[in-house]
Amino acid sequence: MDRIEICTKKEFADPKGRRLESAALEDLGIRLDSARTIKAFSISGGLSEKQLERIAREAFSDPFTQEVSVNAPLAERFQFDFLLEVAFKPGVTDNEARTAQESIENFRGKKFKGTVRTSAQYLLSGISGTEAERIAAELIANRLIECWRIWPYEKWKESKPCLEIKEAKSAEKPKVEEFDLNAGERELGLLSTARCLALSAGEIKAFAAYLKKPEVLAERKKRGLGEKATDAELECFAQTQSEHCRHKVFRAGIKYREKNLEHRIDGLLKTFIRGATEKIRMNAGKKDFCVSVFEDNAGIISFDEGWNIAFKVETHNSPSALDPYGGALTGIVGVNRDVMGAGIGAMPIFNTDVLCFGPPSKKSGDIPKGTLHPKRIFRGVRKGIEDGGNQSGIPTINGSIFFDESFSVRPLVFCGTAGIMPAEIRGKKSHEKRARSGDKIVMIGGRIGKDGIHGATFSSMQLDEASPVSAVQIGAPIVQKRALDLLLEARDLGLYDSVTDNGAGGLSSSVGEMALQSGGALLELEKAPLKYPGLQPWEILLSEAQERMTLSVPPSKLEKFLDLCKRRGVEATVLGEFTKSGKLEAKYGKKTILFLGLDFLHDGLPKLELEAEFAPAPEEPEGNIAIPDFGSELKAILSDLNVCSRHWVVRQYDHEVLGMSVIKPLEGAANDGPSDAAVIKPLADSWKGLVVSNGINPCIGESDSYWMAANAIDEAVRNAVATGADPEKIALLDNFCWPDPKFNQLKNPEGKKHLGKLVRASRACFDFSTVFGMPFISGKDSLAGDRAVEGKRYSIKPTLLISALGKIEDVRKAVSMDAKRAGYLVFVLGATRDEMQGSVFLQKHGSQKGIMPKVNAEKALALYKALHKAAVEGIVESAHDCSQGGLAVALAESAFAGGLGMKVSLEKLPREGALGDAQALFSESASRILVTVKTENREKFESMLSGNDFGCIGETTVEQFLEIRGFNGDSILKENISELKKEWMKTLDW
Amino acid sequence: MKIRALVLTGEGINCDYETALAFSRAGASAQRMHINDLIESPKQLEAFHALAIPGGFSFGDDLGAGKAFANKIVHAVGKEGKLFDSIVNFIEEGKPVIGICNGFQIFVKSGLLPALGGKYGEQQVSIFYNDSGRFENRWVKLKAPESNSILLRGIGQLEVPCRHGEGKFIADNNMLSKLWEKKLVCLQYADSEGKPTMSFPENPNGSMNAIAGICNEKGNVLGLMPHPEAFLFATNHPQWAREKPDTWNGQGLKIFENAVKYVRENYR
Incomplete structure (x- = not known):
């Protein structure tokens, strides 16, 4: 094995080293004198020293900024106290090694049969041995996928060792149990x-x-x-029956008990979610924009006569808990594939990511065993989203981050993607696809390894050193980008009949699903391209290795298709053919290892029967909390983790690639105000746009998930409408993340209650979406939000994410959230009530009490329609949703984003019931929007809004102050907007 | 006359759609072509009047942004010879060529820019990690100092987004003075008053002399880190809703219009 090493020249700052220095100090309190990094490539394949030298200099490095060595340690040239070397375990995706391998081939102009693996050295100074170990274990490497060694300088100097890099291999012979x-x-x-x-x-x-x-x-x-069942059959059967694939809970019959009332629900999905969509579509008649819902990998709606949009949001919670970077990255590229495989294939045009973490300031000692620190999870997930989106060229345009103690045991990572596709391609409806008997099963993209087999349940302890790691996966965005480019090209050439992605269950699921279209399939597993030898046939069938799509290619087009793949550098393999045998059949060589009826596989088992119960928690209003100083109260809320600016995160996501951006995540006079929703203009020759937003508020889910769901729907919708979406053209997606709702006396005594909450939330989905007339087009659930650690059971808060995808007729009518000019009138739309439960304000004061925010869907809808009309008229200068932190936060954000002051008085605030100044400013009542309007448009605006709750509470000012007068007319708050902004910016300014 | 612009794709380039759109909105007929197809038959280039390598993450920025793609361009040999030679010919003919973001990094690392003294293939400057150590997506103001660039004619200032983690332009002092002398520095990051600046975030990466883009001696090759193709519509600007624009075209379009105009005037 030869070794090329590369490092940044001494005269340049080493960016990775510097990042490590600051992270060590910030996250671990360890002060490094210096950290430098060296990248190493271990290469087998018999290249001469001279060849290696040229490759290192010309193909691998930048002669300007880097120096290289071949088979000689660069570390010699530096002083350090400890040398840490980190490498991926065998079998883990090593993207840089793949690029290096290809670069050798491109450089030499011929195939390179050797192998390349990378590792990284860190030269650390000014710390102790234990600190070096902490930096390795807690900051740089993840035991599940990486191994490392640390040498003190004196020891290293003796023989100048480096980490031995092992290649993945397995001596096992293929066998079938x-x-x-x-x-x-x-x-x-x-x-x-x-x-x-x-x-x-x-x-x-x-x-x-x-x-x-x-x-x-x-x-x-x-x-x-x-x-007897073969291992492949057993595994395949288990996969198709899994909660992940079958949604057993959402299909189950439920005996629901609330107080003394009891009734049966015939499936949550059918009754409340699909049920809502069916009712809405029926009522919409000709205005129905759903094209394909709850059928495919993603929901598909029509955008205009010529184009459709596919949208899907997935969760990737467990993988992100184990390896935050890889988990989030594969979450992104995974949901991208859902859209690539929707209908005959859509081109992804945006990502949206909603994240729930534990508090990053949590003490290390308070973290349950086997759990990564919330800050590490946050950093890793953020980086995964950056690489997943940026490298794929898909803009990350919307999202949300929510912090709560309960997510310390289990982060939630929601990854969403929308794609665009012509409504018709080559004279066929693009949302329809059909594998035909006789079509070849062709797999494209990545190769198969043990990745993701049995997901997280495989513990690394069962593996020996050279065993390929299976529990955690790293994505390869570039491999997938190549596959995407190819797929769209082949789609437009009509080279395949059907397509789907390989996600959970791998080939067993993708081929199993497509087999339903043709009536059967025969897989030849020994033909599958493997990352390394030694996979068992059942592993090939079940592997969840990333970046793979399965296509059905007619024999007449096979040659052309395979040729195109070759020219695009995309690996494609024929793995059998689709049949009409009624069976899913798999062979390994001549031996049949799986032979199961499709009808049995997909519909063979009776539904679950579950029990649910719900007891409403009594609500009591929080008495008056004395607020000595409204100004410092507001500042504390602005700097709260759940309110503060996310600019540090947003700026590292490319949110503009593809050039469609209209309303960005950050807007305003200094491009830093928090937008309510994103707007894009997907077509070159049309001003029609898409609006995307989300709603999530787990705070009140414990009390009554019905109102949690109602608020999430309302929040998503009002964000979209505030930014310009037409309330008659909004589609919704639901993502439930819940503690286990399957009752078990011993293992899950709380199960009935969790299911009761799930029923309540689902019922709200029906109630509110039907009144709003906004159909659910896709959804997903993850019902394993619990963990037992050392005998203690931890559960996440029941969480529902609602994503909204709206349309706007002309993006030039979109409305941003920042105040535009001085002298404009400030309106509040929607009534404020004393609804403080779960508010940021009460949480800061440590109170669980308060009335829950309720939603009046009819009133909200009327208000949203009126506001939209005014926006189309062009008389809404800014609109900002009132949500976490209440009206005070909305006022402050709108003011400082516009670089303007505001002078308002609570007297004219639209309200219901008794309200003190604190409630007026910090209550989190739903369906409220803060709007500014030119004085000359006042009458017009008011007449368009008439019949709704609204009030003009003040105006924008040149003076740089937010000034608020209370109900008795006294000034209760006067703060400089740049001070307020500073508080808001600082918390997550890492 | 039909003006044909070639926009390269593949291997992780990802701004090809909007770059092609930029050319077609400027009046050209734009074609996206996979790099492998061009390698197979580099002579195809001769049929085009303009060439773009758009932004993206070719090869995932592994081995340094643009490096692996540059390596591919430099060494690729097709049936009709070396791709690199065809590109050099194209440049030598004086046709407009633009490299944006990853395209600029590829130009620099493959020695296509600045290529002083006609030394194609020699890397004369470099683009390094941002001083901030991270990827940044933010809008910047650019000043266009007097330069040879034909693509920046009539442009004094420009606002466009930056979206990169490796955008810091570096060169040794000797090279820097040559670039200035020969009027090859054609874009600089500027402050709110339009003056070149070294301060963050107006200069988002710490580029020497605030350099955001350079051209070759002939002025027909432009390489720049920011993304003019992401500002084809006024609504792309982060503040369009504050100041209702006079035109719904974006400022970035002008660069592509200049390319088309130049071709129209010089290659009939």
């Missing part, structure tokens, strides 16, 4: 646990019964199979 499923309940339970199947004994018994059916058995015998 068979399992007798005619066993007792206990044995079946053990089997399920041992193989991480997550199947109940009942489910396995149903499987056994299927295999024994005479007609099934007869056919199986012809193929050398019998009553």
Whole structure:
């Protein structure tokens, strides 16, 4: 093995080293005198020293800023106390190594048969050995995917060692195990646990019964199979029955009890979510814009006569808990693939990411065992989103970050993507696809490794040193970008009939789903391209290795398709063909290893029956909290983690690539005000636009998830409407992240209550979406928000994310949130009530009390329609939603984003019920929007809004102060806007 | 006459759609072409009047931004010979060529820019990590000092977004003075008064002499870090809603219009 090393020349600052220095100080309190980094490439393949020298200088490095060495340690040229070297474990995706390999090929103009792996050295000075170990373990490397060694300088000097880089290999011969499923309940339970199947004994018994059916058995015998299930069959069956694929809870029959009332719900999805969409579509008649909902990888709506939009939001919580960077990165590129595989294929045009973390200031000692620090998770996830979006050339235009103690055990990472596609391609409707019998099964993109097999349940302890790591995956955005470019080209040439992505369940799911279109499929697994040898056939079938799409290619177009793939540098492999046998069949060589009926696989099992209960928590208003100084109160709220500026995060995401941006995440006189929603103009020759926003508020979910859901829907919608979306053209997506709702006396005694909350939230989805007339077009649930650590059970707060995708007829009518000019009138739309429960204000004062914010959907809708009309008229100068922190925060943000002051009085504030100054300013009542209007447009605006709750509370000023008079007419707050902005900016200014 | 602009794609280039749109809005007929197709037959270049390497993350910025793509361009050999030679010919013919962001990094690292003394293939300057150590997406003001660039004719100032992690222009002093002498410095980061600045964030990466873009001696090749193709519509500007614009075209379009105009005037 040869070794090329590269480092930044001494005269240049080493950017990675500097970043490490500041992170060590900030996150661990360790002060490094200096840190420098060296990148190493371990290369096998018999290149001569001279060749390596040229490659290092000409192909791998920048002669201006870097120096190189071949088979000689660069560290010699530096002084340091400790040398830390970190490398990926065998089998982990190493993107830089892949690029290096290709660069060798491009440089030499021929195929390079050797291998390249990378590692990184850190030369650390001014710290102790324990501190070096902490930096390695807590800041740089992740045990699950990386290994490292640390040498003190004196020790290193003796022999100048480096980390031994191992190649992934496995000595195992391919074999197929068979399992007798005619066993007792206990044995079946053990089997399920041992193989991480997550199947109940009942489910396995149903499987056994299927295999024994005479007609099934007869056919199986012809193929050398019998009553026993092969490992591939068992795994494939478990995968199709998994919560992830089947949404058993959302399909389950539910016995619901609230006080003394009891009734049955025939499936949450059917009753409340799809039920809502069906009702809305029926009512909409010709105005219905849904094209394909709850059918495909993503929901598809029409954008205009010629174009459709596909939108999907996924969660990637467990992977992000284990490896925040890789988890978030694969979350992004994964949901991108959902859109790439929606219909016949859409081109992703934006990402949106909503994140829930524990507080970053949490003490290290308070972190449950086996959990990463919230700050580390935050940093890693943010970086994963940056690389996932930026490298793929998809702008990250919207998102939200929510901090709460309960997410310390389990972060939530919601990744969303929308894509655009012509409504018709080559004379066919693009949202329809159909694999045909005789079509070839072609897999494109990445190769197959043990990645993601059984996801997180595989612990790294079971593996020996050279075993490929399976639990955690790193994405390769560039491999996927190539596949995307190719896919769109092949789509427009009509080279395939159908497509879907490889996500959960790998080939077993993608081919299994597409087989439903043709009526069957036959897979030839030995043909699959592998990352390294030694995969078992069932592993090839189930692997969740990233960057892969499965296509059905007609034989007549196969040659052309494969040729195109070759020219684009995209690996493509024929893995069998689609049939009409009614079976999903897989072979390894000549041996059949899987032979299952499609009808059984996809519809073979009875629904779950679950129990739910709900008892409303009593609400009591919070008495008056004495506020000695409204100014410092507001500053404290502005600097709160859940209110403060996200500029540090937003600026590192490319939110403008593709050139469609109209309203950006940061807007205003100094480009730093917080937008309510993003607006893009996706078509070159049309001013029509898309508006994207979200709503999430887990704070009140514990009390009553019905109102949590209502508020999330209202928040998403009002953000969209405030920015210009037409309330008659908004689609919604739901993402539930919940503690386990399946009751179990021993393991999950709270299950009924969790399910009760899920029922309440789903019911709200129905109630509010139907009144708003905004259909759900796609959704996803993740119902495993619990963790047991050392005998203690931790659960996340029940959380519902609502994403809204709206349309705007002309983006030139979009409205930004910043105050524009002095002398404009300041209006508040929507009534303020004493609804303080879960508010930032009460949380700061440590109170759980207060009335929950309620939503009146009819009133809200009327208000939103009126506001939209005014916006279309062009008389809304700015609009900003009142949400976390209440009216005071909205006033401050709108003022300082515009670089203007505001003088307002609470007297004219539209309100319901008794209200003190504190409630007026900090209550978080729903459906309120802060608007500024030119004086000359006052009458027009007021007449357009008539019939709704609204009031003119003041005006914008040149003087740089936010001044507020209370109900009795006294000035209760006067603060310089730049001071307020400073407070708002500082908290997450890392 | 139909003016044909070639916009390269592939390997992680990702601003190809909007760059092609920029050319077509400027009146050219723009074609996106995969780099591998051009490598296969570099002679295709001769049919075009303008060439762009757009922004993106070619090869994921592994080995340094633009490096791996530059390596590919420099060494690729197709049926009709070396791609690099065809590109050099194209440049020598004086046709407009633009490299934006990743394209600029590729130009610099493959020795296509500035290529003083006709030394194509020799890397004479470099682009390094931002001083902030991180990727930044923010709008900047640019000043266009008097230069040879044909693409910046009639442009004094320009506002456009920057979106990069490696955008710090560096060169040794000797080279810097040559660049100034020969009028190759054609864009600089400027403060609110339009003066070149070294202060963050107006200069988002710490570029020497606040350099945001340079051209070659002939003036037909322009490389710049910021993204003019991301400002084709007035609504792209982060403050368009504050100051309703006079025109719904964005300022970035002018650069592409200059390219088309130059071709129209010189290559009939």
